[in-house]
Amino acid sequence: MAIQGPIAIGFDQVFPHGCYVVGEVEPVKDFDASTNGRFVQARDKTAGEPVWQIAVMDADPTVKAAQKTVAVKILSPVQPVPPASLPDSPFVPVEFDGMTATPYVGQNTGRLAWSIRARAMRAPRAAAAPAKQAPAGKEVAA
Known part of the structure; x- marks a missing residue:
């Protein structure tokens, strides 16, 4: 099979309705290298960079x-900082760049699951302004 390793995927494919921060950025534990009294942060096997994770809520209304x-893992030499919250809102929208998805079989469920990774986290880009309506027969530049 030609597909080996993580599959590159766009943010809009993973979160077509967007997503919101619901947790803190935390280092991912390397369970093989850590011991009872010593925490060792996981590093990406390919890039060698430290792995962080943040919990986000999928805004898709059809998701159970x-x-x-969902936990999104971020590869970064320094701890990523979530975007600022919106004024008058408890929600912090977020987008990820350089995303990949890696399929695996969940140990507890025996079902297909996905590990989502990203290279960067940022505030969502502003949506394009809607075109202004013009009287019939005339065009208006937005």
């Missing part, structure tokens, strides 16, 4: 409640 929260 139990599947709404």
